[in-house]
Amino acid sequence: MNLIDYPDTEFMAMGLADVIAAQLSAALRQRDRALLVVPGGTTPGPIFDTLCGARVEWDRIDVMPSDERWRPQAHLRSNAGQIAKRLLCERAATAALMPLYVEGISPEAAAPGLAADLAPHLPIDVALVGMGGDMHTASIFPRMPGIEAALAHDAPALLPVRIEGEPEPRITLAAHVLRSAMHLHVVIIGSEKREALERARNLDAAEAPIAALLDDATVHWAP
Numbered sequence: 001m002n003l004i005d006y007p008d009t010e011f012m013a014m015g016l017a018d019v020i021a022a023q024l025s026a027a028l029r030q031r032d033r034a035l036l037v038v039p040g041g042t043t044p045g046p047i048f049d050t051l052c053g054a055r056v057e058w059d060r061i062d063v064m065p066s067d068e069r070w071r072p073q074a075h076l077r078s079n080a081g082q083i084a085k086r087l088l089c090e091r092a093a094t095a096a097l098m099p100l101y102v103e104g105i106s107p108e109a110a111a112p113g114l115a116a117d118l119a120p121h122l123p124i125d126v127a128l129v130g131m132g133g134d135m136h137t138a139s140i141f142p143r144m145p146g147i148e149a150a151l152a153h154d155a156p157a158l159l160p161v162r163i164e165g166e167p168e169p170r171i172t173l174a175a176h177v178l179r180s181a182m183h184l185h186v187v188i189i190g191s192e193k194r195e196a197l198e199r200a201r202n203l204d205a206a207e208a209p210i211a212a213l214l215d216d217a218t219v220h221w222a223p
């Protein structure tokens with residue numbers, strides 16, 4: 001695991017946005033299009049606010065959520081909705097959003113077709129994921145039903161997630177798809193998540209799903 005500490009969240013947002021922009025541009029020197037995967041949650045917003053103005057050929061970039069709450073894009077809890085609002089604006093407005101939510105069917109029914117659509121875009125060129133204080137990442141939660149499948153090397157690329165107590169079902173990229181990204185970044189803020197990250201390094205991925213990614217990731221942390 002490569003760990004980068006920043007003095008504050010502003011420095012981290014600017015530094016990480018620069019790295020992601022450079023990695024996307026490098027990918028476009030090799031291929032016609034590049035795939036950027038980004039998380040939901042509150043952490044990535046300031047990164048998006050900087051990244052959306054980056055000088056990247058955004059019309060050749062596909063942007064996909066790492067996971068999705070099963071809500072229409074207009075819903076407040078939609079990750080695709082947040083990405084469309086905060087990232088796909090300014091220069092990045094010309095990027096193509098690849099939403100995961102499919103109206104009128106369940107995540108179980110949608111997953112195979114979404115995985116087939118995703119396959120030609122893999123491996124991910126740049127993946128940015130977050131982490132919860134419980135050490136979940138994307139929508140892979142500790143000890144969740146189906147955790148072994150989400151962590152398996154041969155798991156389907158996209159998996160439905162149903163967790164008791166969550167307001168809606170979800171869908172998530174499998175751990176191996178995130179791990180196989182050409183560039184994998186984990187972004188976390190605050191002492192609680194820093195302590196959780198240190199704990200995760202010594203835990204099984206079923207207990208700490210972020211642990212499945214750490215060997216292949218650069219972790220960016222700010223207080």
Ligand SMILES: O=C(O)[C@H](O)[C@@H](O)[C@H](O)[C@H](O)COP(=O)(O)O
Binds near residue numbers: 040069079130136
């Ligand atoms: O759908 C989601 O919520 C995200 O994909 C999720 O994995 C997020 O990255 C973590 O829960 C951290 O969220 P915060 O950035 O809000 O702490």
